[in-house]
Amino acid sequence: xxxxxxxxxxxxxxxxxxxxxxxxxxxxxxxxxxxxxxxxxxxxxxxxxxxxxxxxxxxxxxxxxxxxxxxxxxxxxxxxxxxxxxxxxxxxxxxxxxxxxxxxxxxxxxxxxxxxxxxxxxxxxxxxxxxxxxxxxxxxxxxxxxxxxxxxxxxxxxxxxxxxxxxxxxxxxxxxxxxxxxxxxxxxxxxxxxxxxxxxxxxxx
Numbered sequence: 612x613x614x615x616x617x618x619x620x621x622x623x624x625x626x627x628x629x630x631x632x633x634x635x636x637x638x639x640x641x642x643x644x645x646x647x648x649x650x651x652x653x654x655x656x657x658x659x660x661x662x663x664x665x666x667x668x669x670x671x672x673x674x675x676x677x678x679x680x681x682x683x684x685x686x687x688x689x690x691x692x693x694x695x696x697x698x699x700x701x702x703x704x705x706x707x708x709x710x711x712x713x714x715x716x717x718x719x720x721x722x723x724x725x726x727x728x729x730x731x732x733x734x735x736x737x738x739x740x741x742x743x744x745x746x747x748x749x750x751x752x753x754x755x756x757x758x759x760x761x762x763x764x765x766x767x768x769x770x771x772x773x774x775x776x777x778x779x780x781x782x783x784x785x786x787x788x789x790x791x792x793x794x795x796x797x798x799x800x801x802x803x804x805x806x807x808x809x810x811x812x813x814x815x816x
Contacts, residue, residue: 612677612678612686613680613681613682615682615687616682616683616686616687619686619687619690619691620690622657622660622690622691622693623690623693623694623697626652626653626656626657626694627694629652629656630649630652630653633645633648633649633651633652634649636648637649653694653701654701654715657691657692657694657695658691658718658719660691661688661691661692661719661739662718662720664684664687664688664691665684665688665720665739668682668684668687669684670684670685670688670720670737670739670740670771671684671771672740672771672772672773673770673771673772674768674769674770675768675769675771676763676766676767676768676769677760677766677767677768677769678765678766678767679766683769685737685758685769685771688737688739689736689737692719692736692737692738696734696736699732699734702715702733703731703732706729706730706731706733707731712729713727713729716735716738716741719738719739720738720739720740721738721739721740721741721742721743722741722742722743723741723743724743724744724745724746724747724778725745725746726745726746726747727743727745727746727747727748727749728747728748728749729749730749730750730751730752730753730784731751732751732752733749733752733753733754733755734752734753734754734755735755736755736756736757736758737756737757737758737771740757740758740771740772740773740774740790741755741757741773741774741776742773742774742775742776743775743776744776744777744778744779744780744796745778745779746778746779746780747776747778747779747780747781747782748780748781748782749782750781750782750783750784750785750786750802751784751785752784752785753782753784753785753786753787753788754786754787754788755774755788756774756787756788756789756790757771757772757773757774757790758770758771758772758790759789759790759808770790770808771790772790772791772808772809773790773791774788774789774790774791774792774793775792775793775794776793776794777794777795777796777797777798778796778797779796779797780794780796780797780798780799780800781798781799781800782794782800782804783799783800783801783802783803783804784802784803785802785803786800786802786803786804786805786806787803787804787805787806788806789806789807789808789810790808790809791808791809791810792806792807792808792809792810792812793806793810793811793812794806794811794812795811795812795813798812798813800812
């Protein structure tokens with residue numbers, strides 16, 4: 612790993628530390644500034660860091676490797692999102708307010724259309740690598756993985772590609788999407804549908 616990779620591995624710890632300090636400040640001296648600081652630490656700061664990082668180290672589709680002297684932009688992006696993977700309740704709260712979670716994902720670089728319904732329990736690995744159309748319903752426990760990692764010789768191969776879901780799509784509960792998954796317009800997926808890398812939903816229905 613590069614030095615930047617090692618430093619960014621501590622980013623989730625930094626978020627916890629800053630949030631803890633903000634919480635202490637709010638308890639010691641209650642004010643709206645303290646509440647705003649907590650919200651910024653949990654939501655604003657990781658998103659801001661991701662956007663700055665993506666400006667200098669843009670994410671790109673395709674194959675890359677995680678071991679070696681070359682920095683992986685995906686690794687940094689992953690560290691900024693780890694807090695939401697470890698503590699899914701943070702994003703579950705956003706999904707309780709209509710439209711807010713879609714707006715949140717757009718902030719990370721995702722393409723999300725209008726009238727997308729998200730159930731409270733959704734798992735997303737790469738928020739920037741989603742392309743979702745209008746009038747989409749996401750069932751309970753849908754999992755969207757835009758990357759896979761596979762051991763190859765003495766290295767770890769990373770494959771990264773956006774997931775594309777068209778307009779007027781119903782996604783059944785427990786469905787799993789792999790990198791490069793494609794769902795055409797007006798498709799209804801059964802529960803626990805599995806779409807493998809670079810496959811169209813019609814190929815597995």
